[in-house]
Amino acid sequence: MKRIARPWVWVDLENTPHVLFLEPFIAQLRKDAWDVRVTAKPQSQTLELAAAQGIPVDTVGGGDFTGLLEKLAGGVKRSVALLTWLLRQGSRPRALLSSSRSASLAAFLARVASIGFLDYEHTELRPFALGRRLWLPDVLHAVPLPRRIARITRYYRGLKENLYLDNWHFDRADERRSLGAEDGDYLIVTRPPATTAHYASDRSPELWFAAVEGVLRWPGVRLVVSPRTDAQRAELRTRLPAHRAVTLLERVIAGPGLVAAADLVIGGGGTMNREAAVLGVPVWSVFCGPTPHIDAQLAAEGRLRWVRSDRELAEALALERPKVGMRRGPFREGFEAIYTDVLAQLGVAASSMASASPTPADSSI
Numbered sequence: 574m575k576r577i578a579r580p581w582v583w584v585d586l587e588n589t590p591h592v593l594f595l596e597p598f599i600a601q602l603r604k605d606a607w608d609v610r611v612t613a614k615p616q617s618q619t620l621e622l623a624a625a626q627g628i629p630v631d632t633v634g635g636g637d638f639t640g641l642l643e644k645l646a647g648g649v650k651r652s653v654a655l656l657t658w659l660l661r662q663g664s665r666p667r668a669l670l671s672s673s674r675s676a677s678l679a680a681f682l683a684r685v686a687s688i689g690f691l692d693y694e695h696t697e698l699r700p701f702a703l704g705r706r707l708w709l710p711d712v713l714h715a716v717p718l719p720r721r722i723a724r725i726t727r728y729y730r731g732l733k734e735n736l737y738l739d740n741w742h743f744d745r746a747d748e749r750r751s752l753g754a755e756d757g758d759y760l761i762v763t764r765p766p767a768t769t770a771h772y773a774s775d776r777s778p779e780l781w782f783a784a785v786e787g788v789l790r791w792p793g794v795r796l797v798v799s800p801r802t803d804a805q806r807a808e809l810r811t812r813l814p815a816h817r818a819v820t821l822l823e824r825v826i827a828g829p830g831l832v833a834a835a836d837l838v839i840g841g842g843g844t845m846n847r848e849a850a851v852l853g854v855p856v857w858s859v860f861c862g863p864t865p866h867i868d869a870q871l872a873a874e875g876r877l878r879w880v881r882s883d884r885e886l887a888e889a890l891a892l893e894r895p896k897v898g899m900r901r902g903p904f905r906e907g908f909e910a911i912y913t914d915v916l917a918q919l920g921v922a923a924s925s926m927a928s929a930s931p932t933p934a935d936s937s938i
Contacts, residue, residue: 581608582919583666583685585655585676586630589617589801590844593827594690594733596626597740598670601912607919610666612658612676614651617767617801621825633658634675648675655679667919674700686918692733693843695863698722705918708911712867729911731904732867734844734851736911739903741829748834753820758795759894761788762831765809766841766859767801776881777841780859784839784880786814787890794818799831799845837895839880843868850876851902855895876901 582602586592602609613619613630623630634651652675659665659679669680669687677700680687687704694716701707702721711728718726731739754760763785766777788794797820798813800806809821832838832848838856840846843865849856850871857880858868871877876898880886 579608580919581610581662581664581666583659583669583676583680584609584611585669585671585673586611586613586619586623586628587616587671587673587676588614589619589622590733591672592619592622592626592628593829594736595670595672596628597737597908598912598915599628602915610662612655614673614675618825622827625825625827631658648678651675652678652682656683659683659685668915669704670915677701677704680704688915688918690733692847692867693865694718695865706914708914710867710907712870716866727910727914729904729907731902731907732847732851734847735902735904736908738829738848738851739905739908743830743833745833748830752795752797752831752834754795754834757793759791759793759836760834761794761796761837761839762799762835762845763796763839764799764801764828764841764845765805776861777859780861780880780882780886781839781841782812783883784857784859784886784889787886788837788839789814789816789818790890791894796820797831797835798822799826799828836897846877847871850874851900853898853900855897857889874901 584595584599586595599609599611611628611630612633613623614634615632620630620632634654635647655676656679665683666685669676669685671677671687672690674697677687677689681703689701689704689707691701691707692710692713694713698719702719705725707722707726709726709728710732711730712732714728749760752760765781785796789796795818798809799822800809806821813819813821828845828848832845832852832854835849835854838845838849838854839859840856841859846856846858846868855878856876857878859880860868861881868877872879878889880889
């Protein structure tokens with residue numbers, strides 16, 4: 574008798590932020606008795622964070638490439654490697670969930686329906702046009718999209734960070750103690766800008782170092798620095814000022830825990846900045862690449878302050894230290910809308926979709 578393969582879902586993690594916002598979908602699918610198989614790219618801290626969150630993965634391809642040609646070649650090679658991985662599985666998955674260009678291409682070639690997630694409109698969009706669905710935060714509703722992309726795009730309420738933070742439980746006092754902060758400390762958490770991303774800017778690291786030097790002149794400051802890679806950690810050991818208030822993290826800690834502990838976040842990218850905005854923690858952004866529409870909206874709401882010039886940095890340092898405010902959300906209907914659509918793409922009857930809700934994340938690592 575021919576063996577009937579169990580239906581399964583493929584999830585690909587191509588960068589560190591993908592671990593946390595796809596984790597609730599992995600957990601809910603498994604709760605609903607789906608076989609979920611996860612691949613991951615050895616990019617930044619993706620593998621370490623997946624392990625810390627208890628997500629077993631198959632490592633496929635290379636990562637942390639530098640230079641446009643190396644990135645392009647690495648992406649194509651990874652698509653081929655993912656196709657090889659798919660062939661080894663013995664059956665075709667019902668669907669792919671990812672924010673991965675290489676996985677989207679592999680899924681198209683393998684005739685697998687793909688569901689994509691994006692929140693930065695200046696990234697390369699074309700591989701996602703090969704998929705069946707693309708989900709964007711509703712803040713991006715006014716951003717013009719190519720026709721092929723617009724046709725498959727749907728919008729959910731909130732930010733991608735709401736997909737996991739709205740069910741993530743924190744004890745701010747415990748998080749602060751775990752980072753060595755004492756009563757009365759003004760805790761600043763910061764992640765340096767990415768140096769290998771396609772949107773990397775030489776100006777961002779300059780402003781980041783200047784901002785670090787500036788806030789260390791404030792009284793009562795404790796600064797916690799979360800490097801993106803081992804190479805960046807090694808560089809920071811030599812370039813950061815020797816200061817008793819500076820802690821350079823030597824292990825991977827999920828960003829939400831760091832952000833929940835902070836009085837201020839200084840970020841050079843997107844995800845940690847937006848985690849801060851969702852949790853009501855003030856954030857300074859030294860990101861000097863093409864302006865993300867979401868961050869422009871957060872700045873308009875007073876949740877994010879741009880520090881993209883010496884003048885803006887001087888102005889920020891001269892003002893009263895910002896204070897923690899109100900959260901942005903929750904928007905739990907965002908997860909429900911996406912998960913309902915995921916089930917529809919998997920061929921599940923509409924009557925079984927109503928009770929979908931994300932499994933609360935465990936904030937401990």
